[in-house]
Amino acid sequence: MPTADELLSADTVSNLARTLARAARAPRSPALLTCAAALDGLGYGARVAAVRDAVLADLPDDWPAFEALVRTALEDPGFAGWMTFPVNEAVAVRGLAAFEPGLALLRDLTPRLTAESAVRPFLRADPGRALAVVRTWTGDPDPHVRRLASEGTRPRLPWAPQLPAFVADPRPAVPVLDALHRDPSAYVRRSVSNHLNDISRDHPDLAVETAAAWRSDPAATTDRVVRHGLRTLIKAGHPGALALLGHSPDVAVTVRGPVVATPRVTVGEYLVFEYEVTHTGPLPAELVIDYVIHHVKANGTRTPKVFKLTTRALAPGETLTGSRRHSFKPITTRRYHPGEHLVQLQVNGRVRGEAGFSLDVPVGP
Template identity: 85%
Template sequence: MPTADELISADTVSNLARLLARAARRPDSPALRARAATLGGLAFSGRVAAVRDAVLADLPEDWPAFEAVLRTALEDPGFAGWMTFPVNEAVGVRGLAAFEPGLALLRDLTPRLTAESAVRPFLRADPARALAVVGGWTGDPDPHVRRLVSEGTRPRLPWAPQLPAFIADPRPAVPLLDALYRDGSEYVRRSVANHLNDISRDHPALAVEIAAKWRTDPAPTTDRVVRHGLRTLVKAGRPDALTLLGHSPDVEVTVTGPVVTTPHVVVGEYLVFDYAVTHTGALPAELVVDYVVQHVKANGARTPKVFKLTTRGMAPGETLTGTKRHSFKPITTRRYHSGEHLVQIQVNGRVRGEAAFTLDAAP
């Protein structure tokens, strides 16, 4: 993954300073020029905020003049890529007072680099007013603009401010998804699926209801959208999501294992286990086979984390076998604790077998 310095580097900001100075017909962009020399030590979000503030300092304070500079900049094909990300954020600050023109400028900026974060201040300030504008973009010929509709309105978009109103009630944005789930661009459909997955985290029944509605009027790509959008519910073993996707929670199977071949694991090493799943029913079945690691927490309780093994159809009497290596390499998003952990095999949302192993998390 690129580093913050690779995404928004001193050279990137210096180039932005020259481009905006030219667009504004002025000799220099002093705030941006100064900022380019002082980015060291800042993480990505800090760089975005610092460059955003420099853009606001260098460009005119009144909206028409501010917009005019950026529209002139858009005539330059070099005004593209990561240099535009903090510019989008500046529009999210100064454009709020203008509102509809601010959103229109973000629509035109997003093909250069997504404005999915910058559109969110408008949605937080006045959801109904913003949706009235954004909803008109679902038929835009540019897939980047159509994706901005679904991605910008996601309730829990990663690395961006959440939308509390849509977390509480996502239904106002659902008509936008209804207009886009059959979109001709995989780029857009993937965003729609991720938006549906966001909804599923807070309103699982509504997410299943939306997916079921889309399945009554599908495109050839709809099944993939629905499966990706309901992935969190499938991992959680939610019966209505599994049933909608054709994975009966009551499927007849026998499971051997997991058979742990590394009963003592040190952080940095691998848990290794074997498993076998046999379909014992009389008719073919669609199986979602996952494994669950029950991690020990600091207080001694356990918390589950589901990982995918396979999704596949199986004939009566067919057996699926495998060996899995699960890494306990240190990662920044999880802290490991020593103790007896569990690994479980889950089929169509139901745990069918488990085994214990000890993890040594000592430094």
């Protein structure tokens, strides 16, 4: 993933300063030029905030003049990419009082680089009023704008503030997804799936109900949208999600494994295991096969995490065999603790076999 330096570099901010100065017919944008020289050591969030504040300092205080200058900048094809992101955030500050004109400007900015984060202050301030505008975007000819309708209203959009009202009750935004789940653009449909997955984390039954309605009148792309949107529920073995996708938890199978080939693993190495699944029922079956690692916590208890293995259709009597190498290389998002861990094999959300293994954590110098 690109670093903060690469996404919003001093050169990018200097180019933004020149672009806005041309739009304003001014000799320079002093706050932005000062900001460009002071970005060293700032992480991504701090950079966005610093450049946003510089944009607000350099551009007019009153909304009509601010909007006119940004729209003049939009006439410049060079005004694109990451230089526009902090401008979007400045619109979220200056345009909130104007509201509908502020959202309209974000709609026009989003094709240059997504304004998904910048629409969220409007949705937090007045969800109903903002949604009235956002719903009109679902029919926009530009897929970037249609995606903004779905992505901007996600309850738990990564790297952006949550929408507490939609975390508590996502139903007001569901009509946006209903309008877009058959969208011709895969870019838009992917956002719809991710939005549905957000809903599933807090309201699993609503997510399944929404997906079931889509499948009642499916397009060729509906199954993929639903599968990706319910992925967290499938991993968790949610009965309604599994049933909707034809993965019965009571499927007739026999399982051998997981058979652990590395009963002792050191951090930096791999857990290796094999498995065998035989379908013993009379009709073909759709199987979702996952594995679960129960990591030892600092207090000695374990916490599970589900990982994907495969999704396969098996004929009666057919056997699927496989193996997996699971990395225990150090990562920033997990701290490993020594002790007896557990690996389980899960078929259609139901645990069918398990085995233990030891994890050793080297002591640093």
